[in-house]
Amino acid sequence: MKPYILIVEDEAPQAEMLSYNLEREGYRTRVASDGDEALAVTSEEAPDLVVLDWMLPVVSGIEVCRQLRRRVDSKHLPIIMLTARGEETDRVRGLDSGADDYMVKPYSPGEMVARIRASLRRSRPVSAMRPWNMPVSLWIWRPTR
Numbered sequence: 745m746k747p748y749i750l751i752v753e754d755e756a757p758q759a760e761m762l763s764y765n766l767e768r769e770g771y772r773t774r775v776a777s778d779g780d781e782a783l784a785v786t787s788e789e790a791p792d793l794v795v796l797d798w799m800l801p802v803v804s805g806i807e808v809c810r811q812l813r814r815r816v817d818s819k820h821l822p823i824i825m826l827t828a829r830g831e832e833t834d835r836v837r838g839l840d841s842g843a844d845d846y847m848v849k850p851y852s853p854g855e856m857v858a859r860i861r862a863s864l865r866r867s868r869p870v871s872a873m874r875p876w877n878m879p880v881s882l883w884i885w886r887p888t889r
């Protein structure tokens with residue numbers, strides 16, 4: 745099954761471009777154009793990862809991130825925060841709110857895909873990666889966070 749990425753972005757052209765690039769890489773995507781929609785959509789079907797824009801109307805990306813982290817079903821959901829701000833204090837605030845990673849706009853689609861891949865690798869259990877010759881007793885599932 746294709747990994748499902750939720751894109752939270754109010755600027756339609758940017759959301760479409762990212763969605764296009766991710767689907768071309770084999771991901772399934774859905775776009776939410778504001779924070780409330782993002783929270784509703786996440787309850788409906790848990791995404792494998794969220795790309796969350798900081799600058800959203802009404803509820804900011806930071807607040808969406810905090811709310812997702814407070815909920816049991818999205819506590820460990822990988823979140824990549826997206827923003828036009830590049831200040832260190834903003835980066836720290838983004839990570840403090842619970843984001844796993846941070847990308848400054850404009851970003852390269854190639855780097856975004858690489859970061860998503862890395863985030864998914866960290867968040868997924870390694871069950872599928874047990875070497876064929878390793879006894880189950882020696883294979884220990886290690887949570888990454």
Ligand code: CA
Binds near residue numbers: 753754755
């Ligand atoms: Ca925006």
